[in-house]
Amino acid sequence: MGIAQSPPPKTLPLSADEGGKKRKSYETLNRRRRWHGSGKEMEPLLLSDAEEIAALYRELSQFPSLSSACIGPEVTTQYGGKYCNIYTEWSQRDLERAENVKFCRQYLIFHDSQSIVYSSPSGNCTEIKGELLSRDSPSGAQKAVLRKTSNSKGEEKQFLEVWEKNRKVKSIELTALEKHGQVYEDDQFGCLAWSHSETHLLYVAEKKRPKAESFFKPKPPEMNSEDEQVKAERQDKAIKGEQYVFYEDWGETLVAKSTPVLCVLDIESNNVSVLEGVPEHISPGQAFWTPGDTGVLFTGWWHEPFRLGLRHCTNRRSALFHVDLTGGRCELLSDDTRAIWSPRLSPDQCRIVYLENKASGPHQQCSRLCMYDWYTKLTSVIVEIVPRPGKDEFTGIYCTALPELCWAADSQRVVLDTAQRSHQELIVVDTLSGSVCSLTKGSHLGSWALLTIDRDLLVARFSTPNCPPKLMVAFLPPAGKESEVGWVCLEEASPVEGITWGVRKLQPPPEQDNLQYAGLDFESILLRPTQVPESGKYPLVVSPHGGPHSVYTTSWTLYPAALCRMGFAVLLVNYRGSLGFGQDSVDSLPGNVGSQDVKDVQFCVEQVLQEEPLDPQRVTLLGGSHGGFLSCHLIGQYPGTYKACVARNPVVNMASMVASTDIPDWCLTEAGLLYDQAALPDPRHWTEMLLHSPMQYVDKVQTPVLLMIGDEDKRVPPKQGLEYYHALKARGVPTRMLWYPGNNHALSGVEAEADGFMNIALWFLQHLK
Structure with a gap:
């Protein structure tokens, strides 16, 4: 199935005040940067002062994220024109309050049911309190x-x-x-x-x-009154000895x-x-x-x-x-x-679409889009799993959830967003023919997410690695003309100065090809400071994603952008096994973790060091979860390459993790073993899991390691980090561990996230001197 292309989005110009504020903000950042050299060739230096780094982080962390949107009823004016209200919810980090602040903003859209005639914000932002x-x-x-x-x-x-x-x-x-x-x-x-x-x-x-109570709780005195309160208490009598029952x-x-x-x-x-x-x-x-x-x-x-x-x-x-x-x-x-x-x-209340996967194997996979007809009681598969897409073809559906409103007004087409290689795109699926068409391919390099569609009015989020989220709207064209969609920007966000980026396609060398799934390729996203060094080369931060069946897309992410503004190049690696590249890519990794994915990252690093102005003597690693698993593998398997490593809640020993995680099936599946909830422990399985883990290479580690651990992590239990910490300390490897109370696997608490970035930056600077 091919994907049609669409023209670039129309953007509304910034007002003079808005443009001035943006320019002033980036001028302030540029003044904080230190430069040397003369003329046109100026070499950026890494920010090294903690206060300057904190100021940079504060500046970039203030860009809000766009989480949801709702379209109000359509109103017809006395002159025959139509308008509606778009209600949007955003969140922003508040470092002083150490919390994410949620706020709303509304917009007026005047339209003719086919295109947007005029749009404007309706008032200022308002903070939302207590809404769940x-x-x-x-x-x-x-x-x-x-x-x-x-x-x-x-x-x-x-x-x-x-x-x-x-x-x-x-x-x-x-x-x-x-x-x-x-x-x-x-x-x-x-x-x-x-x-x-x-x-x-x-x-x-x-x-x-x-209700439960102790066996030894004294009985209350007898009461003669038969009022309603006593009756209620008798009806809701506590059960003795049940107060410590475990609820999974x-x-x-x-x-x-x-x-x-x-x-x-x-x-x-x-x-x-x-x-x-x-x-x-x-x-x-x-x-x-x-x-x-x-x-x-x-x-x-x-x-x-x-x-x-x-x-x-x-x-x-x-x-x-x-x-x-x-x-x-x-x-x-x-x-x-x-x-x-x-x-x-x-909308016509006749059909139900849903996503479907196998009930086993990798946690995230290429999904089917299925449809159940409420009246005929028949189920059909609308979009099948894509094993291996052809060049520039639709790669399949990779979706954690469909938008709550995803149907077109004709009750025939469905709109959703999905990863397509390293981009996130909006697609429209015709449920009668099964055809798939892109609403965003070729429009702008970047990534899109659908917030809602109502009466064919689309509301979406668009961002790039150097541009925070924009609010975009458009009308869905009639069937067969989807490529003519015209996007309008409701809330502009200027690109962050000083960052350039691109997507790199890689083909593993023949000796690293997976014979069962031969010929697979993968990609990486490289962020670089825009100023070309006069003589030296950029230091490089290598960051493989977690999952492992996840994907980096060309969207705004705080940490890579902030590191790039500091002066680092940042390499985000979508190794084989990532989502968005076909089901064969996903299936190629289980049984090969710790080998195929590690080699892909290392090959990507070696290639980019040859082709870009990067300093091979100043390469560092940053990864979380399975990305931390890969980072710990890389410093053990290639000890001479990396000068510093930061691992956030890393998996280090699948054999010791299997009995304490909320996902024991992950440990076995990714090691190439079958998972059975009723199976007894098997020493051969433990051996296999250990052989796939970074712990087996700990004796070769020379790279200084900073560990960041959330004490409420149920996915990768904190003792994984402790196990690696003790092993490194026993071998004299420079090691430091940060322990974040009240944080789970994502380490996404505002305070932990900010402190984490500062410690990452300072750890890299300390060990790159």
Whole structure:
């Protein structure tokens, strides 16, 4: 399937004030840079002063990220013109408050249903406080908000609010009702869905647990009163000896989320009910109403015999289910031997599309796009898995989630974003023909993400490695004319001065080819300071991604941009096994981790050192998770290449990790072994996992290593870092470890992220002198 090209986006010019502010900001940064030389040839020096580095980080960290968008109802003016409101949510790091601040901004769009006539921001930004979830009703007349508050004692409460026009018409304290536990607000299970009649709200919460008390708690004195309070206490009697029962959760980022239940709020009566009929071995989520509001559709994940981590794992056994509200009957609608997620109902309420993977193997893979017809009860595969794409052809779907609104108004086409090699593109899929067309290929080098589509108005995010996110809008052209899409920029972001970048394609040498999957290639993204050195060469930071089945795309990322502005070149490596290059590439890596991926990174480094003005005596490594696994492998297998290494929550010993991680299947699968939840430990498997791990090369390590560890990491347990730390210290290798309380695998807390960057920069500077 070929991909059509589209023209470059139209951009709206910056106002004089906005342009002046941007220029002033970058002039300030440039004054902080130190230069030497004369004339046109000036050689940039690495920023080495901690205060200057902190000022640079502060400047770049203030660029906000665009997280979601919602399109309001269409309004027709008295003159026949049409306009609508676009509501957007952003987040920004606040270093002083040590938190991510969420805020909203709205825009007015005047249009003729085919193109945008005029657009403008509507007022300034407003910070959002306490909102966990929010959804507009189908008509746009009402808005539901799930809000978290804390009282003077620090006790958290959750409220479900309904807003209408300029007032709040409902505020229900869900915590006080005690019908269920905490409401799920995550993007794995969470939902807040209006019924089509706008009379009920559907959401997911933790199942109410029985009250428990000690066997030795004294009995309360006998009471003669038979008032309502006493009756209630008798009905909710505590169970003795149950207070220490273990409840297994769904792992990384889903801590304390164990048994979700589907809940419905009747807006008129304020009554909350927990839906019955969901099988006990199933955890429901991603729910929405059936046509006619007679039932609920949801994704159900198997949690027997025990739960495996779900975050970034689209290979967990799951299926599409339907609960009939009239009879309480639960019906299976999809294959129950696979993994499915992100079911989305078409505007005409006839069809449901969803993504599907194998329920085994790599955690992320090339996915199918499937469709279930509500009336014929037939399931069809719309887009198949792509084993190996041809040159410039569609490479397949690699998606962690479909946008909540992804259908075109014709209820025939679906729009989504997906990695295509090292770019993220928007594609439109015709569900009748299965044809795939790109809405963004050739428009601008960079990466796109779809935020929403409503009445064929597309709202998207666009960024590049040297340009923070822009807010883009366009109308989806009629079927067959998608390549004529014309993008308009609503919120401009100027490129960061001093950074240039490009994508490099690499073919492994014949001796490193995978005979089972011969001929695969891979790519890297190289960021470089724009100023060409007069005599010297740039120091290089090499960064392989985690996963390993993930991908670096040509999008804005804070750490690489900040390192490049410091004066480093940064090499982001998409080794074989990365997403976006076909399923064969994904399948080529299991059983070859620690070898194929390591050789790909090293080959990429050697090539770029030959072809670019880079200093081979000043090469460093930066990686997290599987990227940390590769960094530790590289300093052991190629000890003379790298002068410093930073590993963030790295995997160092798969054999010791397998019994303590939320993803034990990962350790076996990536080592080329089959995973069985009921299997007993096998010494041969432990040996195989150890042989694929960086720990076997620790005796050869000479490179100074900085370890960054999150103490609440359930994916790569903190003891992995401790194990490597002790092994390096015992061998006299310069080693330092930073331990971040309250941080999980991503180390994404604002304070930990900022401190982490400073320590990375200073560690590299210290060991490159």
